Amino acid sequence: xxxxxxxxxxxxFMKALVSRGSVDAVSQQMASHPQYLESxxxxxxxxxYMDGPLPLPYRHYIAIMAAARHHCNYLVxxxxxxxxxxxxxxxxxxxxxxxxxxxxLLDHINKVLAHQPWLTACSHIQxxxxxxxxxxxxxxxxxAVVILAHCHSLCSFVFGCDTDSDFxxxxxxxxxxxxxxxPFDAANGNTNVPQSLASLDSGCDMVCLKExxxxxxxxxxxxDERFLQTQTLQQTDMExxxxxxxxxxxxxxxxxxxxxxxxxxxxxEDHFQVLRVQDYSWEDHGFSLVxxxxxxxxxxxxxxxxxxxxxxxxxSPDLKRAIWNYIHCVLGIRYDDYDYGEVNRxxxxxxxxxxxxxxxxxxxxxxxxxxxxxxxxxxxxxxHVNLLIMEARxxxxxxxxxxxxxxxxxx
Numbered sequence: 286x287x288x289x290x291x292x293x294x295x296x297x298f299m300k301a302l303v304s305r306g307s308v309d310a311v312s313q314q315m316a317s318h319p320q321y322l323e324s325x326x327x328x329x330x331x332x333x334y335m336d337g338p339l340p341l342p343y344r345h346y347i348a349i350m351a352a353a354r355h356h357c358n359y360l361v362x363x364x365x366x367x368x369x370x371x372x373x374x375x376x377x378x379x380x381x382x383x384x385x386x387x388x389x390l391l392d393h394i395n396k397v398l399a400h401q402p403w404l405t406a407c408s409h410i411q412x413x414x415x416x417x418x419x420x421x422x423x424x425x426x427x428x429a430v431v432i433l434a435h436c437h438s439l440c441s442f443v444f445g446c447d448t449d450s451d452f453x454x455x456x457x458x459x460x461x462x463x464x465x466x467x468p469f470d471a472a473n474g475n476t477n478v479p480q481s482l483a484s485l486d487s488g489c490d491m492v493c494l495k496e497x498x499x500x501x502x503x504x505x506x507x508x509d510e511r512f513l514q515t516q517t518l519q520q521t522d523m524e525x526x527x528x529x530x531x532x533x534x535x536x537x538x539x540x541x542x543x544x545x546x547x548x549x550x551x552x553x554e555d556h557f558q559v560l561r562v563q564d565y566s567w568e569d570h571g572f573s574l575v576x577x578x579x580x581x582x583x584x585x586x587x588x589x590x591x592x593x594x595x596x597x598x599x600x601s602p603d604l605k606r607a608i609w610n611y612i613h614c615v616l617g618i619r620y621d622d623y624d625y626g627e628v629n630r631x632x633x634x635x636x637x638x639x640x641x642x643x644x645x646x647x648x649x650x651x652x653x654x655x656x657x658x659x660x661x662x663x664x665x666x667x668x669h670v671n672l673l674i675m676e677a678r679x680x681x682x683x684x685x686x687x688x689x690x691x692x693x694x695x696x
Contacts, residue, residue: 342373351436
C-alpha cells in the first residue's frame with residue numbers, strides 16, 4: 286500500500302476499534318482495497334446500528350439467522366456477541382424456538398433467499414405483512430431483507446477467504462469446557478486471542494492505532510465490562526453446563542437443514558421463470574424502491590456495487606463482468622444483451638467451479654479449493670474476486686426480494 290492508503294485503512298480500523306472493540310478478520314482482509322472497505326463498513330454500520338425501523342437486538346438476531354443458514358461460525362459468533370452488547374435477551378440465543386414469533390416468521394424467506402432466491406414470491410411478502418398481531422411493516426421487512434442478503438453474501442466472502450476455519454474448532458476447548466475469550470475482542474487486552482485476529486494487516490501501523498484509541502480506552506473498558514456481565518447464558522436445564530454465548534451453535538437457528546441450493550438451469554422453466562434484468566434491474570427498479578422504503582440504503586448499496594466494479598486490478602473489465610454475470614446466471618438472472626460465450630472464454634473451468642461454490646453453497650466444502658490459475662495472483666487480487674462474488678450475490682438476492690415486494694405492492 287502507498288502511504289495514503291495506509292492512512293485511510295488506519296482511520297477505518299481506528300473507528301472499528303472504538304465502536305466495536307475489535308478489528309474483525311473480514312475487515313483485515315478487505316484492507317487491501319481501502320476504497321471498497323470504506324463503502325462496506327459504512328453500509329454495514331448503517332444497517333446494524335443507525336436509524337431504522339428495527340430495534341438493534343432484532344438486527345443482530347436476523348444476522349445470526351442469516352449466517353446460520355450457511356453454518357458460518359464466524360458470523361454467528363460475531364453477531365451473538367454484538368446481540369448481547371446492544372441489550373439482546375440471552376434466552377433468545379438458546380435457539381430459534383426461543384425467539385419472538387415475529388422473528389421466527391422470517392425463517393422461510395431467510396431459507397429461500399439463502400439457497401434458492403428465485404423462489405422468493407409475492408406470497409412470502411404477504412404472509413409477513415398480514416400475520417395478525419405478529420405482522421411486519423413494509424419498512425421493517427425491507428430492512429430485514431437487506432440484513433439477510435448482506436449476511437448471506439458475507440458468508441460467501443468468509444468461506445471464500447477461509448476465515449471461518451479459524452473459528453470452528455473454538456466452540457469447545459480440549460477438556461470440553463467453554464472458551465475463556467470471545468474472538469472478536471481483539472483489542473480488549475486478552476492475550477489468548479488467536480493470532481489471526483490479534484495481528485492487523487501488515488500495511489497498518491498498530492502503534493499509531495493504539496495511540497489514537499487511547500482517549501477512548503475508558504469508554505471501551507465500560508463496554509467490555511457490560512459485555513462480560515452478559516457474556517454467559519445459564520441454560521434453562523440446570524443439568525447442562527453454561528455456554529459462552531459467543532459460541533452459540535449455528536444449527537440452533539436453522540430449520541429444514543436439508544433445504545439447499547439446486548441447479549437453476551435444471552428446473553422446470555415453466556415454473557421458475559428467469560429474472561431478466563431488462564424487466565427488473567437494480568438501476569431502474571430495485572434502487573428506487575429500497576431507497577424509498579428504507580431511507581438512504583439504496584445510495585449506500587449502490588456505492589458498494591460501483592466500488593467493487595471500479596477497483597484497480599490486474600483483472601480486465603471483461604473478466605470482472607464475466608464473473609458478475611456468471612454468478613447471476615447460476616442464480617437465475619439473465620442479461621439479454623450479454624454474450625454468455627464470454628464466460629467460458631474468460632473463466633477457466635476450475636475458476637468457474639470455485640466461483641459457483643462460493644456464491645451458491647459456500648459452506649458445503651468449508652474450504653473451497655482455490656483454482657490453479659490463482660497461484661500467481663497476489664492475495665489482494667484473490668480477495669478482489671471474492672468481493673465480486675459477494676457483491677454479485679448480494680445484488681441477486683436483493684433483486685428477487687425487491688421484485689416480490691413490488692409485486693405485492695401493485696397486486
